[in-house]
Amino acid sequence: MTEARNLLEWHQAKEKGAAAQRELDEWRAREEELAVRRKEAELKVKQIGTPAETDIDNQIALKLAQQELWLVDKDTERFMEERFEKEFALRESKHEWDVKAAEREAVLSREALELYYRIGENIPNPVVEVKRRSCMGCFLPLSVVKMEEWHKGKTLVTCDECGRILV
Ligand SMILES: [Zn+2]
Incomplete structure (x- = not known):
């Protein structure tokens, strides 16, 4: 595998691991939101207490609270089921991408990583493929000289x- 290809695969694995994270x-944030909602609803019910039968306003307030x-508990139940199904797979996938990224990074030269980070400071996706003689970062065609240099694949x-670095 050429270093440029390796760099691209490392970059992609790294991005996918970060996306999974x-x-x-x-998921965690949604869980916290639900917990806050539940606490608020509970507090409201408690604050209203047991209104007198003639106290219509508070009877209504209690029903609403x-x-x-009840709604929060339903939402939480649904959330937990969904999370149970998805979170495990998500963790597995993150782990796989992290392992792949670490494997790729281990064989990359320091120069390649430095170049990648330097370019990445200013533009997203510092390493891209060449397709139809064009850079897939800016989509502009490459010069003949550039294409030759790229074909040789030595550096x-x-x-x-x-x-951007061309793969
Ligand atoms: Zn370009």
Whole structure:
């Protein structure tokens, strides 16, 4: 595998691992939101207490608060089921991408990583493929000289237009 290809696979594995982590973080955030909602609903029911039968306003307020509590519990139940199904797979997938990223990174040269990070400071996706003689980062065609350099594949070649590493 060429270093450029390796760099791309490392980059992709790293991105996918990070995406899985973001999704896991979202699950956690949703769980916390539900817990907050439940606490608020519980508190409201408690605050209203047991209104007198003639106290219509508070009777209605109590019904609404109880309904909200019931809704939160339903939402939580649904959330837990969904999470149970998805979270495990998500963790597995994150682990696989992390392992793959670590394997790829281990065989990358320091120069390649430095170049990648330097380019990445200014533009997203610092390493892209070449398709139809064009850079898939900026979608502009490569010059003949650049194409030759890229074909030889001896060193890392960057796009003249956007500066990304070409695979
Ligand atoms: Zn480009």
